[in-house]
Amino acid sequence: MLVHLQGPWTPLIGRLSLHQIPYDNPIVVGAFIFALAVAAVLAGGVTYSGKWGYLWREWLTTVDHKKIGVMYIVVGLVMLFRGFIDAVMIRTQQVMAVGVHSAGHLGALHGYMPPYHFDQVYSAHGAIMLLFAVTPILVGLMNVVVPLQIGARDMAYPYLNALGLWLTTAGAALIMLSLFVGDFSHAGWVGLTPLTELPYSPGVGVDYWMWAIQVSSVGTTIGAINLIATIVKMRAPGMKWSRLPVFTWTSMATNIIGVTTFPVLAATLFLLSLDRYLGTHFFTAGMGGNLMLYTNLFWVWGHPEVYFLVLPAFGVLSEIVPTFSEKPLFGYTAMVLASLGIAGVSWAVWLHHFFTMGAGPDVNAFFSVSTMLVGIPTGVKVFNWLLTMYRGRLRFDTPMLWATAGVFILLTGGLTGMMLAVPAIDYQVHNSVFVVAHFHNMILVIAFAIMGAISYWFPKVFGFKLNEALGRRVFWYWTAASIMVFVPMYTLGFMGMTRRLDYVFDPRWRALLIAEEVGIGLYWIATYYQIKQLYVSIRDHRANRVEADAWGTARSMEWMTHSPVPFYNFAVTPRVHARDEWAWRREQGFTSLRPERFQDVHMPKNTAVPLVLGALSFALGFGLVWRIWWLTALCVVAIVAAVIQRSFNKDTDYVISAAEIERLENGASVVPLKPRAQPVPAGGAAGGAIASRQAPSSRHPGD
Amino acid sequence: MSSHTGESVAAGTTVLWDEGHHGHDMISTRTFGFWLYMLSDAMIFAALFTAYAVLGHNYAGGPTAAQVLRPGDALVETMLVFTSVLAFGFAMSALKQGHRTGVLNWMTVAFVIGAAFVGMEVHEFANLASHGIVPERSGFLSAYYTIVLTHGLHMVFGLLWMAVMAVQVLRDGFTENVVYRLLNLKIFWHFQAIIWVCVFAFIYLQGSI
Numbered sequence: 001m002l003v004h005l006q007g008p009w010t011p012l013i014g015r016l017s018l019h020q021i022p023y024d025n026p027i028v029v030g031a032f033i034f035a036l037a038v039a040a041v042l043a044g045g046v047t048y049s050g051k052w053g054y055l056w057r058e059w060l061t062t063v064d065h066k067k068i069g070v071m072y073i074v075v076g077l078v079m080l081f082r083g084f085i086d087a088v089m090i091r092t093q094q095v096m097a098v099g100v101h102s103a104g105h106l107g108a109l110h111g112y113m114p115p116y117h118f119d120q121v122y123s124a125h126g127a128i129m130l131l132f133a134v135t136p137i138l139v140g141l142m143n144v145v146v147p148l149q150i151g152a153r154d155m156a157y158p159y160l161n162a163l164g165l166w167l168t169t170a171g172a173a174l175i176m177l178s179l180f181v182g183d184f185s186h187a188g189w190v191g192l193t194p195l196t197e198l199p200y201s202p203g204v205g206v207d208y209w210m211w212a213i214q215v216s217s218v219g220t221t222i223g224a225i226n227l228i229a230t231i232v233k234m235r236a237p238g239m240k241w242s243r244l245p246v247f248t249w250t251s252m253a254t255n256i257i258g259v260t261t262f263p264v265l266a267a268t269l270f271l272l273s274l275d276r277y278l279g280t281h282f283f284t285a286g287m288g289g290n291l292m293l294y295t296n297l298f299w300v301w302g303h304p305e306v307y308f309l310v311l312p313a314f315g316v317l318s319e320i321v322p323t324f325s326e327k328p329l330f331g332y333t334a335m336v337l338a339s340l341g342i343a344g345v346s347w348a349v350w351l352h353h354f355f356t357m358g359a360g361p362d363v364n365a366f367f368s369v370s371t372m373l374v375g376i377p378t379g380v381k382v383f384n385w386l387l388t389m390y391r392g393r394l395r396f397d398t399p400m401l402w403a404t405a406g407v408f409i410l411l412t413g414g415l416t417g418m419m420l421a422v423p424a425i426d427y428q429v430h431n432s433v434f435v436v437a438h439f440h441n442m443i444l445v446i447a448f449a450i451m452g453a454i455s456y457w458f459p460k461v462f463g464f465k466l467n468e469a470l471g472r473r474v475f476w477y478w479t480a481a482s483i484m485v486f487v488p489m490y491t492l493g494f495m496g497m498t499r500r501l502d503y504v505f506d507p508r509w510r511a512l513l514i515a516e517e518v519g520i521g522l523y524w525i526a527t528y529y530q531i532k533q534l535y536v537s538i539r540d541h542r543a544n545r546v547e548a549d550a551w552g553t554a555r556s557m558e559w560m561t562h563s564p565v566p567f568y569n570f571a572v573t574p575r576v577h578a579r580d581e582w583a584w585r586r587e588q589g590f591t592s593l594r595p596e597r598f599q600d601v602h603m604p605k606n607t608a609v610p611l612v613l614g615a616l617s618f619a620l621g622f623g624l625v626w627r628i629w630w631l632t633a634l635c636v637v638a639i640v641a642a643v644i645q646r647s648f649n650k651d652t653d654y655v656i657s658a659a660e661i662e663r664l665e666n667g668a669s670v671v672p673l674k675p676r677a678q679p680v681p682a683g684g685a686a687g688g689a690i691a692s693r694q695a696p697s698s699r700h701p702g703d
Numbered sequence: 704m705s706s707h708t709g710e711s712v713a714a715g716t717t718v719l720w721d722e723g724h725h726g727h728d729m730i731s732t733r734t735f736g737f738w739l740y741m742l743s744d745a746m747i748f749a750a751l752f753t754a755y756a757v758l759g760h761n762y763a764g765g766p767t768a769a770q771v772l773r774p775g776d777a778l779v780e781t782m783l784v785f786t787s788v789l790a791f792g793f794a795m796s797a798l799k800q801g802h803r804t805g806v807l808n809w810m811t812v813a814f815v816i817g818a819a820f821v822g823m824e825v826h827e828f829a830n831l832a833s834h835g836i837v838p839e840r841s842g843f844l845s846a847y848y849t850i851v852l853t854h855g856l857h858m859v860f861g862l863l864w865m866a867v868m869a870v871q872v873l874r875d876g877f878t879e880n881v882v883y884r885l886l887n888l889k890i891f892w893h894f895q896a897i898i899w900v901c902v903f904a905f906i907y908l909q910g911s912i
Contacts, residue, residue, distance in 0.1 A: 001837075156732050221743050229736040233728075237721050263743045267750035271849065280838045280845035281763070282754060288761030288842025297750060572720040577710040585719070595720035644867055650880070 003279040005627070006202040014628035015204060020182045025117075026106065027089075032180055061606040063158035064567055065143050066461060068165050072140025073454070075169055080133040082176070084527070086125035088520055091485075093118055095517045099507040110503045118502035119186035120205065124175065126189025130309070131213060132172045134446055138312045139164070139223050141453050142251045144461060146227060148558035148565065149245045151236025151574045156229035158604040159652070164219040164226065166614025171216030174621045178208040182625070185209035188500070190302070191272070193283035193294040198276050204625050207276065210269050211621040217262050217269075218617075224258030227251055236557075238576030245556040245580075246329055249336045250315030253343040257308045261347075265301035268294065277627075295357065299350040307346035310442065311339060313449035314381055317403050320452050321385050323554045324400035325392025328580055331384040338377035345374045355423045356430045364423040371421035378414055382407060397551070398471035402452030405479055406445050413441030416490070434493025437486045444482050451478065459550035463564040464541040470533035477526035484519030488512035548593060555583035561593065568601045568656065571665050594665065598658035605654055609646045613639060733883040734890065741894050744857075748898055751850045755906065761842035768843065768910035771836055773827070777907040780823050781899065787816040788896045795889050798877070806872055806885070813892070814865045817858060824855045847906065854902055857895050864888050 009015050022028045046052055059067055096102060097111030105112040113121065147155055155161045178184040183205040187195040196206045231244075231252050244252075271282040272294065281289040322329045329335060351359060351367040359367075385407055394400070416438040419425050429435060451474075459465045492512050497504070504513065537544065549559045560582045561570050572595040578584035585591060616639050623631035710717075759768065790813035797805025828848065831837075838848040868888060871881050 001839075156736060225736055225739040225743070228739055229732060233732040233735055259739055259743050260746050263746035264750045267747045267754075271751075271754060274838075274845065274849060278838065280849070281761075281842040282758065282845055282849075284842075286763075287840075288758060288763035288765075288845070290757050290761065290842065293754060293757050297753065300750075572722060575718050575721050577717070588717075590717070590719055592719075595722065597722050599722060640863075647867065647880075647884070648871070650875070650878075 001278055002627075003198060003277060005198075009627060011630070012628075014623075014626040016181070016626045016628070020204075021180065027113075027117075028179060031085075035176075057606065060611055061162075061608045063154070063162045063604050063606060063610075065147050065155045065158065065161055066565055066567075068161050069140040069143030069145075070461060072136045072143060072165055072168065075165075075172055076133050076135070076137035076140060079128050079136070079172055079175075081527075083125055083129040083133050084523065086121050086128065088524075089113065089121050090118070090125060091513075091517050091520045093121075093502060094504055095510075095513045097502065098504045098510045098513060100505075102503075113502065115502045116186060119188075119500070120184040122500055123185045123188050123205075123209065124178075127185075127209060127213065128175060129443070130189065130305070131216060132168070132175060134309055134443065134450070135216075135220060136168050136172075137450050138254075138309060138446070139168075139220065141316070141450070141457070142227055142254070142312060143223075145457060145558055146248050146251050147230060147234070148460075148561065148569060149248050149556050150231060150234060150239050151557050151570060151576060152230060152234040153569050153573070153601065154604065155226050156234055157226050159607060159610065159646075160222050160226055162607070162610035163613055164223040166610045167219030167222070167617055168216045170614045170618035170621065171212040171214075171219070173618050174208060174212040174215065174625070177622070178205070178212075182208065190298060192298075193272070193275075193291050194285045194289075196272060196276075197284055198279075207273075207625040210273055210276075211624050214266060214269050214273075215617050215621050217266055220258060221262045221266070224255040224262065227255040228259060236573050236576055240576075243576055243579045243581070244336075246318035246332065246335050246339075247312075247315035247556075250311045250318070250339045253339040254308050254311040254315075256340075257304045257311070257343050257346060261301050261304040261308070264297060265305075268297040268301065271297075273624075292357065295354055296350070299353045300347075302353065303350040304343075304346045306439075306442070307342055309446050311342060313406070313446040314339065316449040316453040316456075317385055317406055318381075319556065320399045320403040320456050321388050322580075323456075323551055324395045324397060324403075325389045326395075326553045327388055327392040328555065328583070329384065330387040330390075331380070332579065334380050335384055338380045341377040342374060345370060345377075349374060352421060352426070355426045361423075368421050368423055372418060375414060375418055375421075378410070382410060382414075395553075398466070398468060398475060399452045399456035399551075401472065401475045402448045402455065405475070406448040406452065409441060409448060409482070410445045413438060413445060416441060429493055431499055432493040433489050433497050433499050436499050437489035437493055440486055440489070444486070448478070451475070456551075457558075459546045460558055460563050460565065462541075463546065463562075464537065464544040465546055465550065466537045467533050467540065467544070470529055470536060474526050474529045474533060477522055477529060481519045481522035481526055484522055485516050486519075488515040488519075549582070549586075555580035557581050560585070566664060568603060568661065571595055571661055572597075572599050598662045598665075600658050601656045601661055603654060603656060605652055607646070607649075607652070609642060613642055616642065729879055730883045730886065734886050737887040737890055741890060744894065745898075748850075748853075748901070751846075751853060752901065752905065755846040755850050758842040758846040759906075759910065763841035763843075765841040765844065766836050768847075771831065771844070771847070772907050772910045774903075774907040774911045776823065776827060777903055780820055781903050783816050783820040783823065784896050784899045787813045787820065788893055790816060791889060791892050795885070798882070798885055801877060803872060803876060807869060810865055810869060810872075814862055814869075817862050817865075817892075821855060821858055821862070824851065828852070850906065851902060854895065854898055857891075857898075861888065861892055861895060864891070 005015065007015060008017060046055060059071065062068065093111040093113045097104075097108075102110045104110050108114045111118075143155070143161065147153070175184070183203050185191060185196070185201070185205040185208065187201060187206060187209075189209075191206065191209060194200055231248060235244075271280075274280040275282050275284060275289075281287040283289050283291060283294040285291060318329055318335060348370040349367055351363065352371045355364050355367070385403075389404075396404070416434070420429070420435065420438060455466055455471055489512075492509055495506075495509065495512075497506070497509055504510075546563050548562050550563055551559075557574060557576070558565075560574060571593075574581070616635050620632060620635035620639070623629070623635060762768075790809050794806045794809035794813060797809060828851075836844065838845045864884075865888065868881070868885055871884070875881055
């Protein structure tokens, strides 16, 4: 039943062998040394400060949505850096390999990467940036913010929340491992068939791509279910639907997309895996397979996916702009309906990704019109943000810079999108870098919104602001870099440059490619300032401490509790009286955060099971990639066993007495996110429960 | 600028904090989440049915649907699914009345009938495979095997879940956790029957015409 594989296979280690480790590739070896050095520094730092126990108790086994959100964002930022390095490699190859006389290095005929490696780099770049950088960061943001905005103590399913995190991390780990053991897919992040079928991709690259995405997609689907259930079921009393903050509304719309569309990806990749493992004929060239079936099924997921990414970004803008305009968001109802409308229409546009693949004018016309329809609710949002700013008391702190620029970038990206929605235009520029520039333009909206969100909510999560001067510098370098990279790319697209070229045959394009490389240099400088900003901000954190309402003019409920947020979120669950509850309370003078009486608080216990399941999923993916059947079977059994064993654990919650809450609230004006260490009774192994008690700290110096 | 959608403030009576301690209904939250999971499961089957719709006539010169599909056997399987769901429904009635033995007995009946269904499917496909009618032969056979066996795999998971629930009911009785899990299993088991109806109608019946 199993397919005949090219290359050796042993029962013990499957297709794995020492030859699969590219120790003769200096780029990969360099990357490995770098990764090892970073890991050594981190491990050394944790050991030196004696924090392994703290790390395990407070972070690796946590079910607290705020910490899980932070970890999602950390994973996303690390992968963003990896994806950035891939981008640097693509840009550099293209600027070096222009014209027939361009020199070849490191075994390449032109530039420094042979085509087979170049293909892996852009495939990894796409897959990583979309699914392992931006998605986890946005999921992390929603994780941190949504429960606070609706007045809840945690998500509806804290254990599943942690599971989603560790599954995403397992997928990211698989992709990172593919750099050092074996190859990655050379077939693009989309993985069109029949290129991804076994005859054309006989190695393990496509399998790595497939299983990394499959494992993390399970996490994303679980997260989507969690967020919807949280928003529907866990709202504080008085938080009617018409009072929900717009970021929460967009999170709702996003996750409705998520829960409906990610299973389609799962099924599609499952069918491809059947072709590659059992020799079935879903997408093969011949024997009854249908190549366009893959393209359609993939993009049925692929298009809603990009709206899954952009809707939270729109939500972020809808939070930042009112705060720094000191006005409520203009046109609340329209914004909500627009978000839900975008989510709905996003299901009806997928064919615009392949107008040129023979569907015919009638089908193309339908999808062209539906694609243009999606521009209407988006335009409504743009006007509403601008009208929010109109006659507002504007302040251009760093988050507002990112948000305002995001609106501008949305304009250009959206307009080029409308151009591409016209099949006649699309036929001219399909598969050129004009398309690449367009979708990067759209993703920049998301990236700018993410940067704005991080600088906006960082003070809430960590209790101190990021350095403002350095933040502005990061912003301007990012903006300059984005212009320098992508405006020339639009131009090159019109001039006829195809995408994914490892060798650039027209020397007239050299000048613009050099301009793009300058842009990459500007991104490097921005990254330097970003790291410097983090260092300086942490160094100066005592001077930059903030109170609950860190920005002074924020409007929603997350600003109604301490910064950093205590692990129980609110001492007593708030009652909601208005849209923009915190702004309403400020206007009415109800700014005290202290209730008359305290209540007992019911919280979930920490658990190591999600971490174990994540590790087992990583091992399962590894076993499947290398066709190590005993490992695969063992992991499946272990996963099922762990899940069943967890279900027999009755000790999963604990109660904090009202007196203890009062003590914690009194104990420090700022309740720390990271407690002073107090010995905590350790739980058992998988299924064991470890209490997450925040020890009341002695006063910080400087309080 | 004021938030003009706020409640009117009467002096001294505006309640800022929920000191009445209104808890959340845990069982309703859990079953709601499970419905969402069922939605995602439905989408998986939607994608698989889409693949079958496209590949359903791609015989590649091999066995056709009329030659391979046995709607008579599938009808028996359909009856098994329905009676299993019926038995589980009786188990849920017993749950409503708090009868532990009723739940255990009817769940056992549902389990046995469900296992018979799985057994029939295994027999059907083993029989086909022994005649060389394998999924690698054509696109149609790939799609047919995959969709029916994916449903069958869901049934197997449901049976495993029933076994686990039997142990938990015996051990703990009707705690909140046990009750919500039984309710979720009920939703899951009914859903498998609904998917089977689609499989029976669109694959077995339509394919034999």
